[in-house]
Amino acid sequence: MKVRVFDTTLRDGEQTPGVSLTPSDKLEIAKALDELGVDVIEAGSAITSKGEREGIKLITRENLNAEICSFVRPLTVDIDAAIECEVDSIHLVVPSSPIHIKYKLKKSEDEVLDLAVNAIEYAKDHGLIVELSAEDATRAELNFLIKLFKAGENLADRVCVCDTVGVLTPQKSEELFKKITSEIKLPVSVHCHNDFGMATANTCSAILGGAVQCHVTVNGIGERAGNAALEEVVTALKFLYNIETNIKLEKLYEVSRLVARLMKLPVPPNKAIVGDNAFAHEAGIHVDGLIKNTKTYEPISPEVVGNKRRIILGKHSGRKALIYKLKLMGIEASEEQINKIYEKIKELGDLGKYVSDADLMAIVKDVLGKDLEEKIELDELTVVSGNKITPIASVKLHYKGEDRLLIETAYGVGPVDAAINAVRKAISGVADIKLEEYKVEAIGGGTDAIIEVTVKLRKGVNTVEVKKADSDIIRASVNAVMEGINLLLQ
Ligand SMILES: CC(=O)SCCNC(=O)CCNC(=O)[C@H](O)C(C)(C)COP(=O)(O)OP(=O)(O)OC[C@H]1O[C@@H](n2cnc3c(N)ncnc32)[C@H](O)[C@@H]1OP(=O)(O)O
Ligand SMILES: CC(=O)C(=O)O
Numbered sequence: 001m002k003v004r005v006f007d008t009t010l011r012d013g014e015q016t017p018g019v020s021l022t023p024s025d026k027l028e029i030a031k032a033l034d035e036l037g038v039d040v041i042e043a044g045s046a047i048t049s050k051g052e053r054e055g056i057k058l059i060t061r062e063n064l065n066a067e068i069c070s071f072v073r074p075l076t077v078d079i080d081a082a083i084e085c086e087v088d089s090i091h092l093v094v095p096s097s098p099i100h101i102k103y104k105l106k107k108s109e110d111e112v113l114d115l116a117v118n119a120i121e122y123a124k125d126h127g128l129i130v131e132l133s134a135e136d137a138t139r140a141e142l143n144f145l146i147k148l149f150k151a152g153e154n155l156a157d158r159v160c161v162c163d164t165v166g167v168l169t170p171q172k173s174e175e176l177f178k179k180i181t182s183e184i185k186l187p188v189s190v191h192c193h194n195d196f197g198m199a200t201a202n203t204c205s206a207i208l209g210g211a212v213q214c215h216v217t218v219n220g221i222g223e224r225a226g227n228a229a230l231e232e233v234v235t236a237l238k239f240l241y242n243i244e245t246n247i248k249l250e251k252l253y254e255v256s257r258l259v260a261r262l263m264k265l266p267v268p269p270n271k272a273i274v275g276d277n278a279f280a281h282e283a284g285i286h287v288d289g290l291i292k293n294t295k296t297y298e299p300i301s302p303e304v305v306g307n308k309r310r311i312i313l314g315k316h317s318g319r320k321a322l323i324y325k326l327k328l329m330g331i332e333a334s335e336e337q338i339n340k341i342y343e344k345i346k347e348l349g350d351l352g353k354y355v356s357d358a359d360l361m362a363i364v365k366d367v368l369g370k371d372l373e374e375k376i377e378l379d380e381l382t383v384v385s386g387n388k389i390t391p392i393a394s395v396k397l398h399y400k401g402e403d404r405l406l407i408e409t410a411y412g413v414g415p416v417d418a419a420i421n422a423v424r425k426a427i428s429g430v431a432d433i434k435l436e437e438y439k440v441e442a443i444g445g446g447t448d449a450i451i452e453v454t455v456k457l458r459k460g461v462n463t464v465e466v467k468k469a470d471s472d473i474i475r476a477s478v479n480a481v482m483e484g485i486n487l488l489l490q
Contacts, residue, residue, distance in 0.1 A: 002245055003207055003212060003213065003214060003243055003244070003245050004039040004040065004189075004213040004246075005037070005038045005039050005040070005214060005233075005246065006039065006042065006069075006213050006215045006216070007033050007038040007040065007042065007066075007216060007217065007230060008091075008215050008216070008217055008222070008227065009218045009221065009230070009259060010030060010033075010041065010043050010055075011042040011043065011045060011071050011091075012042070012191075012215070012222040012227050013217035013218065013219075013221040013222050013227065013263070014263070015223045016221045016223070016226070016263065016265065019221075019263050019264070019265065021055065021263065022055070023051055023054040023057075024055075024058070025055075026043065026044065026055035026056070026058065027055065027062065028258070028262065029258065029259060029262060030043060030062065030066075030068075031062065032254075032258050032259075033218075033255065034064040035248070035251065036247055036248055036252070036255050037247045037248045037251075038066055038246075039213070040067045040068075040069050040213075041059065041064070041066045041068055041069065042069045042070070042091055042215075043056045043059045043060075043070060043085075044070060044071070045070060045071040045072070046071075046078070046081035046084065047072065047077065047078040047081045047082075053081060053085050056068070056085040056087065057086065060085055060087055060088075067088045067089050067129065068087050069090065069091050069129075070082035070090055071090075071093060072091065072093070072123075074092060074093075074094050074115040074116050074118070074119035075119070076122060079122055079123050079126070079128075082123075083126050083128070087128070088128070088129055089130065089157075090123050090130055091131050091133055091160070092119055092123065092131065092132050092133060092156075093133045093135050093162070094112060094115065094116045094135060094148060096112075096135060096136055096137050096140040096148055097136035097139040097140040097141075098139075099136070099139065100136045109144055113147065113148060113151050116132065116148060116151060116152060117152065120152050120155040120156050129157045129158075130156040131157065131158040131159070131160055131189060132149065132152040132156040132158070132159045132160070133160035133189075133191065134148055134149070134160065134162060135164050136164040136165065137161040137162050137163070137164070138163040138164070138165075138167055138168050138176070139164075146180070146183050146184070149180065149183070149186070150183075153185060153186060156186060157186065157187075158186055159180075159187075159189065160189035160213075161177065161180060161190055161206070161211075162191040163190075164191075164193060165195055166195030166196055166202075166224075166225065167196070168192065168205075169198065170204070170205040171205070173190075173192075173201075173202040173203075173206045173209065174205040174208050176206075176209065177206045177207075177211050178209040180210075181209065181210030181211070188210060188212065188213075189211060189212070189215060190203050190207070190213070190214050190215065191227070192206070192215070192227065193222065193227055194220060194222075194224075194225040194227060195224060199227060199229070200220075200232040200233055200272075203216070204233065204237060204240070204241060207241075214233055215228070216228045216233050216234075217229065217230060218230050218231070218255055218256055218259040219256050219265065219271065220271075221265055229273075230247070231252045231256060231272070231274050231305065232272050234247045235273050235300070249304055249306075250303070250306045252274055252306050252307075253274050253305060253307045254306055257274075273305050274307060277310075279307050279308065279310065280309075280310035280311075280312055281297060281310070281321075282316045282321075283316045283317075284317050284318020284319075284320065285318065287318060287320060287321035288318055288321070290309075291320055291321075294309070311324060312354075313355040313360060314348075314353075314354060314355050315349025315350060317342075317345060317349075317355075319338060319339075319342055322342050322345065325357075325360065326338070326364070328461075328462055329360075329464070329487070330490060331364055333364070333367070333368060337367050337368060340367045341360075341363050341364060344366075344367070345360070345363065348363075356454075356465050356466060356467050357463075357464040357465050357484075357487060358464070358465075358466040358467065358484075361487055373400070373490075374486050375399070375400055375401055375485075375489040375490075376397050376398065376427060376482070376489065377397065377398040377482075378397055378423075378478065378482050379396040379398050379405070380394075380395065381395050381396075381419060381422075381475075382394050382395075383419050384415075385418070390411050391411065391412050391414050392409065392411050392412075392418055393410060393415065393419040393422040394407070394409040394422055395407070395408060395419070395423055395426050395478075397423070397426050397427065399430060406426040406430070407426065408425040409422060409425075410422040416477045419474050419478050420435065420438075420477060420478065423478060423481050424481075427485060430489075431485075431489060432459065433457055433484075433485055434457065434459075435455060435456075435457055436457065436458050437454070437455065437456035437465075438453070438456075439453070439455075440452070440453050440473065440476075448471060450471055451469065451470060451471065451472070451473045452467055452468070452469045453467065453468050453470075453473070453476040454466070454480070455477070455481055456484075457481070457485065458488075459488040459489075462488055464484050464487045465484075466480045466481075467480065468480035468483065
């Protein structure tokens, strides 16, 4: 049987402090989640605001495959807001621990049971699927937790155990879910938070204990330290426990980056599965192993989850990594030359420097004593931007190989985008080069800060990464792209 994935990126994920989405952002993420294959999309809390309801309505009107759900408190006003948004289901959250019941709600246990039953009956009368969720269930008294679920057993469709403040351990999780699933006839769901970094492990253990649905968020975002990460849970279930979900794993990286972009929450490089370092290798012993067999240092292949393998050169590199990189760049060198290049890489590493592909090319140029020819030269760049004009850029490039000019104009969402679009348009007839990544960082704090731009470009199977710094962000960006293009055309 497949475990169902209840995605709460658009509800608990959006509760990440400082994050809020527009209705159209919500719709874009919901469509991507649906294509990813999640079973339920918790689209928000309808009671939150007018914009939240607008976003949920956009999603329910899209007729996605996934069940569309709204968070509600056991209050008619919340359920009415969910009904107004035409959701399929409600995630009915009822406090269950003494601390929540006594201090937050200021109610008795019996009053809470009444609230829950009345809310379920009201929602069912309006044709909603109801997931009865016990908030702070892992600090609740087990007898009360079971009493709450029993009260909803013949009325609701599913129940959910929330580890609201992330205090479960994998052992306790499995035991608790065994107990609940043996007592309650309804399908049981698990909702874990990551306060002690245990959310993925606790979610997997809950499933071993009998839970059939997991609440997760893309990139593990959410309240405080976040929720169980979708990409971690579904890959751990598949590859470590042999348990399937409906998730199309190859879309994980793409959806991760969409959520990161729209939520303005960058993915840490060392993030499991979708981080840029999740399949990156610098240590010489590792790269040597990988070249012989990628399974030596990768539990799964990056393509399986839509990520990429990256071989990085630096202080920890071995010669095999260097030879591999040179081959990728189409450069031939003798053993003596390789040794010299290798020494220079170690020297740079000892100076605390990261060795980019452009640095490697500069070293190669120096050691091989030959000029790596600049095939395309930037002759002119003009960019116009302002408050009443769509940013537009024009470039004149000199294609030295054929001694001809490449002149193009392009629009963009901003001046940098326009300039890079113009360069890409101009070279489109020469080579198929894709811009895979663009990152910018300000060094120093003022308006005159030095801007460091990093670009990653791809031509076929070859990729290069180039960093360029300038006080002018447009020059830094275009120079980085031009250098990358020239490296790929060697
Ligand atoms: C663990 C979780 O993730 S819970 C989900 C958290 N999500 C959100 O808070 C969604 C966004 N929230 C909001 O927009 C607002 O808080 C609203 C619209 C829901 C409520 O706003 P307000 O009416 O101004 O109330 P406020 O937020 O200040 O206080 C929360 C109230 O809800 C009550 N409440 C909280 N949880 C529950 C619950 N599960 N069931 C019933 N009542 C609850 C609190 O006791 C408090 O009521 P009180 O005023 O009688 O003491
Ligand atoms: C419902 C929820 O988000 C929680 O208890 O953490």
